Amino acid sequence: MSETKSNVVLHVADVHKRFGGLHALADIDLQVEEGQTHAIIGPNGAGKSTLLNVIIGKLAPSSGAVVFDGNVLTGRKPYEINQMGIARVFQTPEIFTDLSVLHNVMIPALARRDGAYKFNILRALERETAIRQEAEAMLEDVGMHSSRDMAAGSLSRGDKRRMELAMCLIQHPRLLLLDEPTAGMSRHDTNTTIELLKKIKSRGMTKVIIEHDMHVVFSLADKISVLAQGRIIADGTPDQVRGNPKVQEAYLGGAH
Amino acid sequence: MNIFYLPRRDAITLAVFALVVLTMPVWLVPFGAAYPGLMQKFAIFAIFAVGYNVLFGLTGYLSFGHAAFLGVGSYTAVWTFKLMTMNVIPAMIFAVIVSGLFALAIGFVSLRRSGIYFSILTLAFAQMCYNLAYSVLTPITNGETALQLTMNDPRVLDLMFSERGAGLPSPSLLGQGMSGIEAFYVVAVVLLIAFYIAQKIFVSPFGMMLRAIKSNQTRMHYTGFNTRPYALTAFVISGMYAGLAGSLLAATDPLAGAERMQWTASGEVVLMTILGGVGTLIGPVIGAWLIKYFENIFSGFNDAMLHHTFSWLPQGAQDVVVAITSKFVGEGWQLSLGLIFVLVVVFLPGGVMEGIRRFSSLFRNRREPGPTGALKTSPAE
């Protein structure tokens, strides 16, 4: 195992994941530094989402471990991992489709305030003014305030994603995992989202972002890891990765 | 910070509901249903359904075993009458506690699974309870004969203050007997309190968590919630409501039989909730009233009454019509219930409440076009 530097918040250490005969993740060693935006790119089926699933406890690795801020995450429940400060935007939005947009954003805020379980029937939701205001401000930030009373299920695909992003941001996670946050968005919405993500960057949140859109990757990332067939074939700064012939071959080929 | 606070809209609902319930002896007259025995049932089964809906309506967990808690409540109440006092308050309290403990145990195991497996586990537990009551635990439940009061029950509390009377004692509240219209008002007040507590749950952050579990349990996990204790709390609350309803059945008729725990009784509360409107507060109450009302009407019919009803038809046709309809009344009234249920689920999956909503939006939309995609106030499933 490589030595862990003091400013590394997330360390994926020698992780393997097998699905039957498929070696979806092979010997993954990844270190994400505090405050940085770390992009993971790679062709379809490379194992990018699987890697995030292992980090948030949705999947157990076949071997290896994930260490966050000095604590081993492997073996913990997804809700414990979230309570430690990791939030995730999914590739297909995971939202509360039957609830209003506002409630969708209030729920994660309550998770942060009240913890994993609280029997709270004495207060009324309508009296939760602090949480409500916070949620409204967050919706303002992502440009969705006008849809706050709509059912989340009736939003457009891009709006669902933006709302899911708001649901993660309101928790002020230390680590934010984004699985193709701009997929399905118009160019304009993509740019708004990039601006928003840059704004968070200045607040010092650490991010791991999976993205196919190279425009997004190169405008956000401090570090890039390239994943192909379950292996990291290259990593480094955007310029290093761009110039790497292996990467050109495996992934960027057509783009340049 | 006022812990009794309800949002304005819900406070109005509660006031209207209270008015409707307390004036039942008046407005039920034209329906021929204004007699105490039936009105007590209306109130008691409304409590059962309102509590059941806290679990099923909010979390989406479909329990097929809630009659077990109704039965446990009844047995506990009758035992409290026998051992301690004929006062109904201790009976209600013990019934709620004991059925809550049963719900805690059964819910703890059943909630390890979800969907159909959860439903089957609850059904299995309820049938076990039924069998225990019917045959295994006869010293406690008196099996087939049903648990009843006897002349030489200890009733320690009562007998400390007064002599053993001549006949069988009957349940009472503050010296007031629990029979007839007085008993209806006692049960009605309990219903109003139970309804108010359900309203508090519905508008609280806790209630929103339960809805969120129904909507997307996976998201709840990745949002930092441990959903199992939330679902278990809802399960225990609904079990306590069932136990309370069971104790009131015993309070209005001090008898507890195993058939109260049978799976048909569990199914009935599911029907009530769906018929009225899952996830709404008023829906299950309406469902309970409709089912108990129709049960009363249909099961009371016999062939002679049918002949009378259809006497305007020519003789031959009359015989045919009576022969067919007689299968749907009396003992066969559950055929009618099944038919009504099928019609509602097919044409109005949101139950009576959805019907009301559609009807009222029909009028509203004529005047002002509503915003598209605006939030429906309840899940339509």
Ligand SMILES: Nc1ncnc2c1ncn2[C@@H]1O[C@H](COP(=O)(O)OP(=O)(O)OP(=O)(O)O)[C@@H](O)[C@H]1O
């Ligand atoms: N739960 C699972 N069970 C079996 N196989 C799986 C599972 N999850 C992913 N896989 C397989 O693992 C491989 C990697 O999938 P993954 O979703 O991680 O790819 P990805 O890099 O996110 O691709 P995309 O860019 O299409 O999202 C794929 O071949 C996929 O079919």
Ligand SMILES: [Mg+2]
């Ligand atoms: Mg993926």
